[in-house]
Amino acid sequence: MSDELILTEEDQETFVPRDHDWLLLQLVNWAKLGIETGVTLCVGGQLVSGTLCSQKQYLEAMRSAFSANLKGSQAVAGALDEAFASMLKSTAETDSLPQPNPKYIHLKDARVFGGATAMPTAHGVWWRGRIAEVDGFHLGALKSA
Structure with a gap:
């Protein structure tokens, strides 16, 4: 494994805010490199469970979702596509730089558990949240019953 994939103690002291979990930040950085991991997050009293993925x-x-569901003018479709292209270009530029302190966490096939059942129960969704709002986590995704 490359040295740039691991936050050193010095990196942790320099770049990781005191209210962030350095291990969770490390998992987010690995997801950016394509190493996907199932996680369950405790966020605001609810569990959010899915597979870590990159911002890209x-x-x-x-x-893709906007393109598939957009039923309107070509001008609107073109503007949205251009906006996403710009965001993806910006993401590609920052992905090449080390980011010891990402601000957001992204999950695919995510489910939100607010009691005994998952919402939605039919299928998982794409989910984005602020890392600073995660109260705790464990490795492994929960499945709905």
């Missing part, structure tokens, strides 16, 4: 993968999915 998340944005590509959003772009």
Whole structure:
């Protein structure tokens, strides 16, 4: 494994805010490199469970979803496609740089558990949240019953 994939103690002290979990930040950085891991997050009293993915993968999915569901003028479709292309270009530029302190976490096939059942129960969704709002986590995704 490359040294740039691991935050050193010095990196942790320099770049990781005190209210962030350095291990969770590491998992997010690995997802950016294509290492996907199932996780369950505790966020605001609810559990959010899915597979960590990169911001790029998340944005590509959003772009595809908007394109597939957009029923309007070509001008609107073109503007949205251009906006997503710009976001993806910006993401590609930052993906080449080390980012010891990402701000967001992205999940695919995510389910939100607010009690005994998952919402939605039929299928998982793409999910994005602020890392600073994660109260705790464990490795492994939950499945709905």
